[in-house]
Amino acid sequence: MKRAYEIIGAPFGFAANKSGSRTAPDYLRENGLNIKIRQRTNEFWGSDIEDFGNVEVDSQINELYKSEKTLEAVKLYCEKLNDCVYNSYVRGKTPIIIGGDHSISVGTVSAASRYLKETNSKSNLGLIWVDAHADLNNLENGNIHGKSVAISLGYVYQDMFKLSNLTDVIDTKNIMYIGIRDLMPNEYVTIQNKNISLYGMDKIDKSGIREVIKEIVSKLEETTDGIFLSFDIDACDGGVYRGCATPEVGGLTAREAIQIIDYVSQSKKFMGADIVEYSPEDDTNGNTNQLVIKLIDTLVGYRM
């Protein structure tokens, strides 16, 4: 069956040390995305892609941030985003969410899990997390965008999140990390203790990205009911793609990133994706802009 895609902007950037990603959804629309969507939805390509618009940061969320209640701001925003993404599923769409910093994935991943739970009676969500970082920090201090997976698992801030539908939405055995190359000691310990699957750059160099992504998708297709992809742009080589808060040298090439998305998005169990952390103000040469447009286009229809 032909997929119907819905683009959702998530301009929330309060959980990072720099908030440049908040401008990404609108910037991308103006700089390549709208043109791309028009091309793909014309008579020739006939893709079904709609732009939902943004889930806005409202005045209440702004106020929380201003009064230094960043965690409350993240929670409130992610609850809003969760509802929006969940409703996208109800309408039969495949949501593609454009961040924003990586904390927005607390909203997107929980929405995919919530929809699975309602349609399958339980949630057994597979999560492919492409990132330079594991976002698994379970300490109370530090930037919140480095803790999204920890929040989704219920490993941090339980006082704040336990009564929401944002936490405890995924099982460690269903998480597949790709491209991680900057771990904190406590994240390393969690990955070891919980035996979480991690495909670092060494593995990609050794086996090639096609083998790696094939292995990941076939595992998740066997053991889960749906696959969500969370793609942090800092997974890509920070020596080339500088347009994010924390560029890390030695990451994925553009071709590797395209291959990952091309393969995952063709799975029958693919449930949508978020692309996060693009920061236009840090993208001085426009390289990262071009990459992000290519990645979104790969999600919604571009095929080699």
Ligand SMILES: [Mn+2]
């Ligand atoms: Mn991240």
